[in-house]
Amino acid sequence: MSTRRDFLKLSLGAAAAALPALRVSGALAAPAPRVLRIGNQKGALSLLKGRGSLEKRLAPLGVGVTWTEFNAGPVQLEALNVGSIDFGDVGDAPPIFAQAAGAPLAYVAATLPRPQSEAVIVPRNSALRDVADLKGKRVAFNKGSNVHFFLVQLLRKHGLDYGDIHPVFLAPADARAAFENGSIDAWVIWDPFFAAAQATLGARVLADASGVDGNRGFYFSSQNYVRQNPDVIRIVIDEIVKTDAWGKAHRADYAAELAKLWGLPAPIVQRAVDRNEFGTVTVTKPILGEQQKIADTFLELGLVPKRVDVLQAAAPGLA
Template sequence: MKTRTLKLSLLGTLLAFALPAQALELNIGYQKSALNLASLKAQGTLEKQLKPLGVEVKWFEFQAGPPLLEAMNAGSVSIGMTGDSPPVFAQAAGADIVYIGQEPAKPESSAILVPANSAIKTLADLKGKRIAFTKGSSAHYLTVAALQHAKLAYTDITPVYLSPSEARAAFERGSVDAWTIWDPYYAAAQKAGGVRVLSTGKGLTGNNTFYLAQRAYAKANPKVIDVVFKALSANDDWLKSDAKKVAATLSGYTGLEAETYEAMLSRNPSYSVSYLQPGVDAQQQKVADAFFSLGLIPKAIKVKDAFWKP
C-alpha cells in the first residue's frame, strides 16, 4: 500500500511539472476617452512588455465608467480607467475595488451642450429643463456642480439617464434640452455642428481621471501595475509630440476622425499616469459627499478607504 501511495505521489509530481503554468491574465477595461490606453492597445505595447512575465493581456471596451466598474466588481476586468464619479457609486454599492493611479485633471474635456439656437444662455436657465447624461458618470457630477454653481437644486431639472450614444440621439431629435458629456463624444458633437457649449468643467470640477483595479488583483500584482503605468507614461511623450501626426495615427487605429483627436489633445495635452497624489482624496471626497447629500448613493463613504498604495 505504501509503495502504491508513493508511486501515485510521484506521478502527481511529474504531472505537475509536465503541465504548463497558467498565464496570469490582465483584463483591461477602457473607453474611447482613454486615449493613452487605446494607443497602447493599438500598438501592442503591453503585450510585448508583459509576455516575458507570463502575463496575457485582454482588452474590453465600454461606453462609460459605470458598466466598466460593474464588470470589474464581477471579476471580468482587472484594471481600468474612469472619471471621478463611477468609483464613488461603486464603492457606495460595496464593490471591492481600489484607486491605483491617476492622470492630470482635465476640466475642459467635459461640457454641458445645448442646441446652437437654444434660448438657454446661462446655467441658471437650466431650471425646469431636461438634461441628458450617464448616471454615475463624470458627466453626472459636472451636472450637479453646475446646478450648485447656479444655486439650483437637483430637483429643479429633470435628469434623463442615458448612455452617450443614446443621449446624443435624444439631443439631436430635441427630446432633451441639454446634454452633459465628455471627450471624445463632446469633440465629435462639436465637429458635427449644431451645438453650443453652455459650460465646460472649468471652475466647476477637476474632472479627475482614475485608474482602478480589483483589490485582490492590485494586492497580488503590483509589478504588473508598475509595468502598465510606466508604459502609459512613456507613451504620453509620444502623445505630446505632434498633435496632427498623433491624431492621424490614432484615427487609423480606431476609426474615429483625426479632428476629434486633435480637439481632445488641444484640451488636455497630458495623459501621463502616476500613483495617487496628495490632495486628490479631498477632491474625490467632495464628489462623494455631493452625491450622498442628494440621496444619489445609499450611504456616506470615505473614499480614502479605497485608495491603494503599492
C-alpha cells in the first residue's frame, strides 16, 4: 500500500507541476512569470550581461533577467538579505558577515583561488617597505569584503595583530580618494581597482595574497531560490563556466571586452586579467571548510557576534 500511496503522491505532484495555470473564481489565471534578479560586481558576470547570452538561454523557460551593479560584496549580500536580488558574485569574506546577519545565503559555485588579484598597496614614495611597517598606520579597506580576511592573515604572518593597525573602513571609490590625498598610509584592494591604482597612481605593492589567502570568489543565491529554481541556477553556472573557458583561451579578447563594458582603459583591465585564475568549480565540503576558517577567525576577533556554521549555507541539491 505504501508503494501505491507514494506513486499517487508523485503522480499528483507531477500533474500539479504540469498545470499551465491556476483556476481563480472560475477563471484561469496565468502563472506568475519567473525572474532572475542578478547583482553583479566588475567580474565575469559583466560579460554575461553585456552579451545577453544568459537571457537567450533562459527565455525558453519563461525566465526574465534583471541586473544591478554593486561596488563591493557586503552591499550586494545586504540586497540578498532584504530580497532585492536572487544571484550574485562575491569574495570570500562577505558571505560570513551575511550569514551572521541571518541572510538566507546559498553557495552555488566557486572560482579557483586568485591570490594575486588582491594586495596591500602604498604610494610610490611611501616609506613603508615591509608588512611589519604597517604597525600603527592607517590602513583602508572595505569592511567585510574579501580583503578583510586577507589583511588579518597577512598581519599575523608578519607578527602583527589586527589591533596593531588603525583600520579605516572605506568603499573603493572613497579609499582611492583617500589614497591620492595622503589621508591613509596603505590600501587593501582587489582588481580591477588594484590594477587601476597601479597604472594611474603609481601605487606600489607591499604584499599580495600569495601564500596568505586563496581569495576565492563565490557565486551565491538564496536557499529558497535554489530550491524553487534549480534549473535556472544550473543554466547560470553553465554560462559562467563557458565564459571562463573562453576567457582562459582568449585573455586579450576577454580583457578588451571587459574594458568596454567597464569603461576602463584596456591596459588596466589586461593587467587584472593577466593575473586572474580562470575556472569555476562545484562548492565542496573542503571549500566550505576554507570558509569556516574565515568565520572562526572573525569570531575570534569579535568581528561577528556569533559562530557561523558555513555548512548551513550549502546550496540544497547543489552542494
